[in-house]
Amino acid sequence: MIETPDGFALHTGWFDRAAQHALALEILNRIARSPLYQPSMPRTGKPLSVTMTNLGPLGWMTDKQGGYRYQSRHPVTDEPWPDIPEILLALWEAVSGWPEPPQACLVNWYGPDARMGLHVDADEDAKTAPVVSVSLGNSARFRLGGPTRKGSTRSLRLNSGDVVVLGGESRRFHHGVDRIYAGSSTLLPPDWRPGRLNLTLRRVN
Ligand code: MD5
Numbered sequence: 485m486i487e488t489p490d491g492f493a494l495h496t497g498w499f500d501r502a503a504q505h506a507l508a509l510e511i512l513n514r515i516a517r518s519p520l521y522q523p524s525m526p527r528t529g530k531p532l533s534v535t536m537t538n539l540g541p542l543g544w545m546t547d548k549q550g551g552y553r554y555q556s557r558h559p560v561t562d563e564p565w566p567d568i569p570e571i572l573l574a575l576w577e578a579v580s581g582w583p584e585p586p587q588a589c590l591v592n593w594y595g596p597d598a599r600m601g602l603h604v605d606a607d608e609d610a611k612t613a614p615v616v617s618v619s620l621g622n623s624a625r626f627r628l629g630g631p632t633r634k635g636s637t638r639s640l641r642l643n644s645g646d647v648v649v650l651g652g653e654s655r656r657f658h659h660g661v662d663r664i665y666a667g668s669s670t671l672l673p674p675d676w677r678p679g680r681l682n683l684t685l686r687r688v689n
């Protein structure tokens with residue numbers, strides 16, 4: 485485990501292979517009912533390379549018209565988001581240090597060429613609750629900056645089963661995903677697309 489004074493913690497290998505497998509099945513079952521869709525940037529309508537869906541009472545989304553926001557229904561199916569699996573609620577209890585359960589679980593799917601540019605997560609009214617992130621499938625090169633856009637960044641590899649807790653000051657740090665390492669995991673079923681799943685648990689309000 486790597487922990488820094490600014491509230492960042494990386495729990496490498498938090499979930500063993502069996503737990504990763506069980507969790508992946510829970511997520512893929514929910515994706516079948518609440519499909520990954522392609523979000524677009526506010527105003528420009530430029531599509532993100534990551535596809536997304538959500539679990540829990542609230543889900544994060546973005547499109548050209550409405551911009552970044554939380555809402556209770558899937559933008560394509562108009563159904564409520566599926567529930568957050570018990571294994572993730574237990575994870576939140578174990579690592580977040582927060583008294584209330586997560587309200588949103590954003591599911592990000594990274595295909596082989598997907599990226600996420602450096603950004604700050606700032607769409608939650610719950611400004612001090614941590615974010616808990618789980619990586620499944622292929623590994624990623626994650627970039628962690630600081631409170632300002634300029635300034636040094638560090639890169640670290642996130643592997644399947646790793647859990648990151650962004651608490652304290654690190655909750656407001658710039659971060660992104662530079663690249664996905666093709667063929668670095670055999671977790672996801674072969675009939676599923678190759679890539680990485682990232683699950684982020686959050687308080688919204
Ligand atoms: C990912 N997702 O790997 C990342 C993991 C997102 C997103 O960035 O917004 O969906 S969440 C990493 C995160 C959240 C909040 C703060 C910090 C990192 N940080 O300061 O490093 O798909």
Ligand code: FE
Pocket residue numbers: 603604605659
């Ligand atoms: Fe983020």
